[in-house]
Amino acid sequence: MKSFGDFPLSEEILNSLDKIGFVKPTPIQVAAIPLLLKGQDVIARAETGSGKTAAFAIPLVEHLGKNKKAKALVLAPTRELAQQIEGFFNQLLPQEGPHTVVGIYGGVDIRKQFKKLQRPYSIIVATPGRLIDHLRRNTLQVSKCQFVVIDEGDRMLDMGFGPQLKEIQKGLPKTRLTSFFTATWEKSVTRLAQSYLRQPKTVYLTKPSSTVSTITQSVLSVNKEDKEDILMDELNRRQGSILVFVKTKHETHNLFKHLKEFGFQVEEIHGDCTQGQRNKAMAQFKSEQVKILCATDVAARGLDIQSVQHVINFDLPVNSEDYLHRIGRTGRNGAKGESVTFVTREEYGKWNRIANKFKLEMLGASEGKK
Ligand code: AMP
Numbered sequence: 026m027k028s029f030g031d032f033p034l035s036e037e038i039l040n041s042l043d044k045i046g047f048v049k050p051t052p053i054q055v056a057a058i059p060l061l062l063k064g065q066d067v068i069a070r071a072e073t074g075s076g077k078t079a080a081f082a083i084p085l086v087e088h089l090g091k092n093k094k095a096k097a098l099v100l101a102p103t104r105e106l107a108q109q110i111e112g113f114f115n116q117l118l119p120q121e122g123p124h125t126v127v128g129i130y131g132g133v134d135i136r137k138q139f140k141k142l143q144r145p146y147s148i149i150v151a152t153p154g155r156l157i158d159h160l161r162r163n164t165l166q167v168s169k170c171q172f173v174v175i176d177e178g179d180r181m182l183d184m185g186f187g188p189q190l191k192e193i194q195k196g197l198p199k200t201r202l203t204s205f206f207t208a209t210w211e212k213s214v215t216r217l218a219q220s221y222l223r224q225p226k227t228v229y230l231t232k233p234s235s236t237v238s239t240i241t242q243s244v245l246s247v248n249k250e251d252k253e254d255i256l257m258d259e260l261n262r263r264q265g266s267i268l269v270f271v272k273t274k275h276e277t278h279n280l281f282k283h284l285k286e287f288g289f290q291v292e293e294i295h296g297d298c299t300q301g302q303r304n305k306a307m308a309q310f311k312s313e314q315v316k317i318l319c320a321t322d323v324a325a326r327g328l329d330i331q332s333v334q335h336v337i338n339f340d341l342p343v344n345s346e347d348y349l350h351r352i353g354r355t356g357r358n359g360a361k362g363e364s365v366t367f368v369t370r371e372e373y374g375k376w377n378r379i380a381n382k383f384k385l386e387m388l389g390a391s392e393g394k395k
Pocket of ligand 1: 076
């Protein structure tokens with residue numbers, strides 16, 4: 026597959042893709058787009074940065090183009106991801122066409138959303154919690170959504186959205202085209218996918234828990250009390266944007282303040298930030314006005330930032346899947362990236378379990394004991 030022109034897509038979409046600058050489809054797009062165009066339910070195991078948004082958005086817009094009255098629902102776990110998806114649809118939808126997109130997520134005044142919902146819309150991009158708010162208030166219906174996408178299904182379950190997804194499902198039409206995207210594949214994810222999809226075709230593009238090959242990953246053994254100093258050395262010697270992962274909201278904020286005091290241009294993003302603060306942090310980081318963003322795992326999930334060259338794991342991730350998601354913020358779409366993980370002696374065992382899984386450098390267990 027050399028170009029998007031090889032898919033049976035309308036002129037309008039090909040023009041939009043041209044404007045966006047997408048020339049060649051990524052592997053997940055090559056696998057999923059033809060199936061979805063044919064009306065086949067799809068489960069796609071796609072790693073972060075694989076181009077999964079376009080993989081579901083392109084066929085969805087193509088289907089809508091054939092039916093002026095059709096509606097679609099895209100569910101995403103976080104508001105940041107929902108905003109990114111909404112933005113992509115806005116780029117993709119033909120400007121003069123009848124279809125429009127509406128974003129329904131928390132952190133935005135619900136009354137403003139009531140207003141938005143009074144205008145016609147055909148694609149709803151929503152987080153489950155806020156969507157249910159609207160469904161219960163009867164300010165929005167999903168019964169006419171013939172096209173449904175569940176993005177980051179595994180993360181939805183991790184974040185406790187299982188019950189909400191069940192409730193939403195009850196309101197959807199029985200006959201519909203559904204696609205389900207997930208980075209990991211556990212029993213609970215399979216069950217959720219099976220309940221939503223009909224005779225789906227599965228496309229696997231990643232080996233289970235593999236890491237992205239364009240990323241150079243390293244590990245630093247550090248003393249707990251030296252972590253801030255070592256971080257500042259790392260920040261000083263790196264060119265380009267840097268995402269720093271911290272364990273908790275509180276510690277993220279403290280590290281942000283500490284770096285600011287030392288004159289670094291830095292922003293923070295975590296669950297205690299208001300939507301306004303998050304948007305500002307993201308805008309400044311994306312436009313490279315600030316080079317450093319301190320973040321927790323949940324806040325960083327699904328962020329699409331083109332230009333992250335470095336990921337620094339200031340604190341170890343809780344598990345290997347989070348490790349994969351963190352480093353997946355860099356090296357996107359084949360770009361080169363670097364990651365470094367700080368590990369204290371007490372954490373050697375925990376690190377080695379991650380390192381073993383991804384064939385990374387192990388740290389000497391015997392040195393671990395003081
Ligand atoms: P996603 O996995 O959807 O978050 O996409 C990761 C990044 O790849 C985004 O910045 C997209 O804009 C970009 N992208 C997706 N598909 C393509 C493509 N076919 N050509 C170039 N860039 C792409």
